[in-house]
Each structure stands twice: as C-alpha cells, then as structure tokens.
Amino acid sequence: ECCEVEMEDPVDPIPISYIDEDNAENPLAVTEYVQDIYSMYRGRENIIFVPADYMWEQININERMRVILIDLLIELVGVTAMLLAFKYEELSIPVVDDFVQISDKAYSREEMLEM
Structure with missing residues (x-):
C-alpha cells in the first residue's frame, strides 16, 4: 500500500x-x-x-562539445597546479614541452606559453 x-x-x-x-x-x-x-x-x-534543462538551452554547445571543453579546462587546471608545485618546491625548472605532452598535445608550445 x-x-x-x-x-x-x-x-x-x-x-x-x-x-x-x-x-x-x-x-x-x-x-x-x-x-x-x-x-x-x-x-x-x-x-x-543551474536549471535542470540548462544544456537544452545551449544551441551552440552539444553534449560532446561540453565534454571536450570540460576536459580542456581540467587539463588547464592540472598544468597550473603543476606550475605552482614547481614554484613552491623549487626542485627543477619545468619544461614547456612536458606540459604540452601532459595535455595530450591539446595546446601547442606557443599556446602554452601564452597562458
């Protein structure tokens, strides 16, 4: 009942x-x-x-594009965290090419340096 x-x-x-x-x-x-x-x-x-139907209102961003954008943002946060860790620990100088490799080549060397 x-x-x-x-x-x-x-x-x-x-x-x-x-x-x-x-x-x-x-x-x-x-x-x-x-x-x-x-x-x-x-x-x-x-x-x-955030409304439950938020994604339905986004005409320029579909679910797949949103996943890609979130991945890129997470990679940026990761690179930033590593830069801060290198600065804090001062163990060695970070190499930009390492960050390009870590980000799965989502950014070029020049783009990484611009950030």
Missing part, C-alpha cells in the same frame, strides 16, 4: 564546522567573517542554481 508523504524543509540549517580554527590567531585571515560568508552562500543555494 502506498501513501503520500509530505516533505518539509529542515528548520535548522546544517551546522557549519569551524574550518579556520588553525588561523584564529592570524588577523590577516579575518576568520570572524567565515560563519557569515558560509551562511550567506548556504542561503543562496536554494535561490541560485
């Missing part, structure tokens, strides 16, 4: 953990605003969101 159940929004929001506990003594970290920022964005989650 099936019955209808009415769903209610929770009255109390999910508690926000204090992620900046380690930086509490650092005045430059402005940790006193963390709770306000999290609360503001948590409140906007119900108002601002």
